[in-house]
Amino acid sequence: xxxxxxxxxxxxxxxxxxxxxxxxxxxxxxxxxxxxxxxxxxxxxxxxxxxxxxxxxxxxxxxxxxxxxxxxxxxxxxxxxxxxxxxxxxxxxxxxxxxxxxxxxxxxxxxxxxxxxxxxxxxxxxxxxxxxxxxxxxxxxxxxxxxxxxxxxxxxxxxxxxxxxxxxxxxxxxxxxxxxxxxxxxxxxxxxxxxxxxxxxxxxxxxxxxxxxxxxxxxxxxxxxxxxxxxxxxxxxxxxxxxxxxxxxxxxxxxxxxxxxxxxxxxxxxxxxxxxxxxxxxxxxxxxxxxxxxxxx
Amino acid sequence: xxxxxxxxxxxxxxxxxxxxxxxxxxxxxxxxxxxxxxxxxxxxxxxxxxxxxxxxxxxxxxxxxxxxxxxxxxxxxxxxxxxxxxxxxxxxxxxxxxxxxxxxxxxxxxxxxxxxxxxxxxxxxxxxxxxxxxxxxxxxxxxxxxxxxxxxxxxxxxxxxxxxxxxxxxxxxxxxxxxxxxxxxxxxxxxxxxxxxxxxxxxxxxxxxxxxxxxxxxxxxxxxxxxxxxxxxxxxxxxxxxxxxxxxxxxxxxxxxxxxxxxxxxxxxxx
Numbered sequence: 001x002x003x004x005x006x007x008x009x010x011x012x013x014x015x016x017x018x019x020x021x022x023x024x025x026x027x028x029x030x031x032x033x034x035x036x037x038x039x040x041x042x043x044x045x046x047x048x049x050x051x052x053x054x055x056x057x058x059x060x061x062x063x064x065x066x067x068x069x070x071x072x073x074x075x076x077x078x079x080x081x082x083x084x085x086x087x088x089x090x091x092x093x094x095x096x097x098x099x100x101x102x103x104x105x106x107x108x109x110x111x112x113x114x115x116x117x118x119x120x121x122x123x124x125x126x127x128x129x130x131x132x133x134x135x136x137x138x139x140x141x142x143x144x145x146x147x148x149x150x151x152x153x154x155x156x157x158x159x160x161x162x163x164x165x166x167x168x169x170x171x172x173x174x175x176x177x178x179x180x181x182x183x184x185x186x187x188x189x190x191x192x193x194x195x196x197x198x199x200x201x202x203x204x205x206x207x208x209x210x211x212x213x214x215x216x217x218x219x220x221x222x223x224x225x226x227x228x229x230x231x232x233x234x235x236x237x238x239x240x241x242x243x244x245x246x247x248x249x250x251x252x253x254x255x256x257x258x259x260x261x262x263x264x265x266x267x268x269x270x271x272x273x274x275x276x277x278x279x280x281x282x283x284x285x286x287x288x289x290x291x292x293x294x295x296x297x
Numbered sequence: 298x299x300x301x302x303x304x305x306x307x308x309x310x311x312x313x314x315x316x317x318x319x320x321x322x323x324x325x326x327x328x329x330x331x332x333x334x335x336x337x338x339x340x341x342x343x344x345x346x347x348x349x350x351x352x353x354x355x356x357x358x359x360x361x362x363x364x365x366x367x368x369x370x371x372x373x374x375x376x377x378x379x380x381x382x383x384x385x386x387x388x389x390x391x392x393x394x395x396x397x398x399x400x401x402x403x404x405x406x407x408x409x410x411x412x413x414x415x416x417x418x419x420x421x422x423x424x425x426x427x428x429x430x431x432x433x434x435x436x437x438x439x440x441x442x443x444x445x446x447x448x449x450x451x452x453x454x455x456x457x458x459x460x461x462x463x464x465x466x467x468x469x470x471x472x473x474x475x476x477x478x479x480x481x482x483x484x485x486x487x488x489x490x491x492x493x494x495x496x497x498x499x500x501x502x503x504x505x506x507x508x509x510x511x512x513x514x515x516x517x518x519x520x521x522x523x524x525x526x527x528x529x530x531x532x533x534x535x536x537x538x539x540x541x542x543x544x545x546x547x548x549x550x551x552x553x554x555x556x557x558x559x560x561x562x563x564x565x566x567x568x
Contacts (some may be wrong), residue, residue, distance in 0.1 A: 036512045152519040186334045192349030226442065235442045249451030258455055266462035270555055273466060280416075284482070285402040 062087060062095050089121050095127050106205040109214070122163060129153060129204075145204070148188070150197040151176060178186035178246040201225055201245075303510075311459040313491055315372055317424075319469075320363040325468050327356040329554060332461060347474075359470075360435045367428040382412055385422075389415035409504035413455075420475055427467040434460040465558050470548045481544050484537060 063085035087149040097104035136143035155176035157165045171297035188195040208215035227235035330339035395408035434456035437444040
């Protein structure tokens, strides 16, 4: 009796369970990434926060393969021919350029891409600056490419001696340190409106060596680079007397290095000033011979 | 006997002094945080003037005002009636020598100073030198691209170097030396407001000038008669400790800054 009644309930429960499962399956069809989520939860979570999510872009756009419905589970069919796994550094731009053709073309003129093509896989490509699955708009404060995060983003590689030595011989690793001495950085650090970070001078996508004629930091182009709207409109003479902003320029006058001369002069002056001031205060107090006190006593 | 007050600073000079030290304090307050942007006090000071861009604005226009008052000072006093006892002379060397001997108890006789002591002359011309250095280098740094029309960028960097060093030197001289000598040590010295010093101060600190004035018994045209007024009372009692604390805090701050720039320079240029 009990069992029979129980059997009826089981049928009802099974029916309900079936309904729920169907609902889940329908939901899975609507969200094409849920199945990838089973094995790649971290990547899918990151992707769902990114600027690409809900813009008609799915895993297959970068990873290739074909969305297949296999029973109730959807996944990229890894057996189709164009499944590529992770795009390699060399063919990454072909994926990005599907939508970002202009910017990718710009990037492909950069020194970073030049080095990638030479086979130095450590050189920066799209994902090294923008992030992999968690690409955010550069207007977002948390974005790697937000204006305020750019110095640290660049310093991540450019301040790292081992990385720099391994990839590109002769590049200087004190660029962030020298930038820190500049007014640009101090304004940036203190929340000023007037600030310039790496990409403002070196360009973000077509970062090039100063030797190249098209580079933003080529001496011929410095007036345009420094004279950007909102920066230094009067910068039309930089070429004439320009110099390297990251370097200390030595100025020699009659075979003497002026900077050392000024420094030595003021070291002596300040030591003199300190000794004299405190010496006289000390003498005045300890000798008890301060003119006022003596005459008052 | 009635007490005489001797005129030391005219109203014009007192206003010049107030503008000069007012802009000096503003410039130091908005300048040093830029040299040490990572320090907690720098962040606090920048926030207290309403952000980095306000800081820049205050620094630039205080600087202009200081240049203005310096130029005015030179032009006015040259046109008015230049006085040559403000220049260094042989008597200063004798006075200095005498004062050192007096401090070291080699003699009982304190030097008799004229209107300006050798130390006051040092401070005066130091301030003049500082105003010239800070003014020119500051203008170069304010408009670096206009400056680079005439000079290489290295010159702008040298201007920067000068500006920092002279700022430290001038602040040491003013916040420690001048404060102690003229305000803290002679507390409460109100001659920067009233323009007058009492007969007693005149007799003790500017003996030679006092004697010269009293000898003819008619050459005290600048002096005014006044009742004896030493009643600063409560204000003195409360302001002296406050003044002392402020003086000590600023002294420690200045010593920290000097230490930092000296160590940095020695590491970069000497070692």
